[in-house]
Ligand SMILES: [Zn+2]
């Protein structure tokens with residue numbers, strides 16, 4: 387017997403959540419550390435481990451912002467050099 391997604395009765399089940407044992411379709415299942423979870427259980431797990439990951443996210447955001455600023459400064463310097471060279 388084919389199982390169907392807990393959230394989408396019209397969709398065939400793709401995986402079984404390791405926490406709540408509900409069958410979930412491809413768009414409802416998420417792999418985390420190589421284990422399948424449904425979106426609800428993954429959200430719960432994310433909340434439990436938010437501390438470390440929030441800092442990692444903040445670092446990523448800061449690094450991304452700095453890279454964007456650095457690139458735009460580089461672009462301005464390059465454009466300035468180009469204009470100075472042309473005129
Ligand atoms: Zn679940």
Ligand SMILES: [Zn+2]
Nearest residue numbers: 391394411414
């Ligand atoms: Zn689904």
